[in-house]
Amino acid sequence: MEVRVPLKVILSGEHAVVYGHPAVAAAVDMWTEVSAEPHDTTVISTRYFGFEAGIRVKRTEDGRWTVASEDLLDEFSYLVEAVKEAERMGADPDAKIEIRCEGPPGSGLGTSASVICGILVALLGLSGVEPDRDEIRRAVRNVEKRVQGRASWTDATVVTLGGVVKVKGDDVERLGEGIPGHVLVCYSGTPGPTARALRLVERLREEIPAIVDGVMEEIGNVAEGVSEAVIEGDASKMGSLMNVNHGLLSALGVSTRELDEIVNVARNCGALGAKVTGAGTGGCAIALFEDRETAERCAATLEAIGYEAWVVRTVSDGYRT
CATH class of the missing domain: 3.30.230.10 (Ribosomal Protein S5; domain 2)
Structure with missing residues (x-):
């Protein structure tokens, strides 16, 4: 099987x-x-x-x-x-x-x-x-x-x-089978176990609950905006919202020096937006580009400074047998 x-x-x-x-x-x-x-x-x-x-x-x-x-x-x-x-x-x-x-x-x-x-x-x-x-x-x-x-x-x-x-x-x-633009995925070189990141945010929330809850609400608002951008096919709007989302995740303490470097390199390469993807504290960042050629050039730039990067496509179905 x-x-x-x-x-x-x-x-x-x-x-x-x-x-x-x-x-x-x-x-x-x-x-x-x-x-x-x-x-x-x-x-x-x-x-x-x-x-x-x-x-x-x-x-x-x-x-x-x-x-x-x-x-x-x-x-x-x-x-x-x-x-x-x-x-x-x-x-x-x-x-x-x-x-x-x-x-x-x-x-x-x-x-x-x-x-x-x-x-x-x-x-x-x-x-x-x-x-x-x-x-x-x-x-x-x-x-x-x-x-x-x-x-x-x-x-x-x-x-x-x-x-x-x-x-x-x-x-x-x-929301659909695909998204506007082209997505680059880049691995920071360090794993970011989900359970560890969840505990980190949970401890921060225990320390300053009102602030963290406010950040969570704003992240939720950004996600609503991203869903609208996907439906509308608006890559520029989606990229701008991804940038905001990265800032909010950084405020929660789940970005790292390597993830921030990937995000900054991608933006300098012409990304519409870039952010941590997943729980953070390691793992990957993603970037959205208007065209695949620019995304491929950015992947080469990131690989030249020691990271692993891929330009990926969305797929319309889940598991296959």
Whole structure:
């Protein structure tokens, strides 16, 4: 059983979406591929961008799942929880699972949600179970929430449904199949684990709640504007709003020196807008360009100073089998 799942970029609304405000995100043509075949136990091997590892997962008589070491269990927590969720949904978890992901882990590109989705669909399909996409979406979010403590519906929605969507709580509005302009994705070289970034913002909110809530509300307003720009096909408006969104995310403390450098280089290259994408504290930034040629030149500039960059296209559908 083989499954192909897109990664995603958040165009606007990070962090605020966790507190009930909207976010806008798009599926892009960077992929996770998951294959599963019957086996006598659960074996998972992964090959991410710059990261390769494997584990053998076993269940004890009392139903607990064990791996070679607790350190590995922490590293593979999303994967193990996805296998457990698939079993709860009716799948036989004993399988050899191979994962290949084009995005770096902790990149803000939805790699965790994409991998979870791939494992769920592959194991369920191998067992002849065919849940609908909304069931998969909810299961992906359940796994993210168990591992992270908090999780919005954004990543789970985009990797299962594809296209460009606005998410607010559990409500989903499909905005279209693509966005105006061309998107560049650039990796800062440092992962930004979602759980860590969420805790950072949560602590800041405990310290200065009124200020942080005000920032969250403004991020939500920006996301509403971005959704309008997508519908209107207005790349200039969308870029301006992305710039504002980056400033607000910086105020929450989730940007870094490297992410700010990527944003500034992209703007100097002619980007209409640029920002952190995803939880931040590492991971990726994105930039919007009017034409692909300028975006490609900017990618080359960023690579010349040591970053990895890609010009991506939006994709209209979610996971594929």
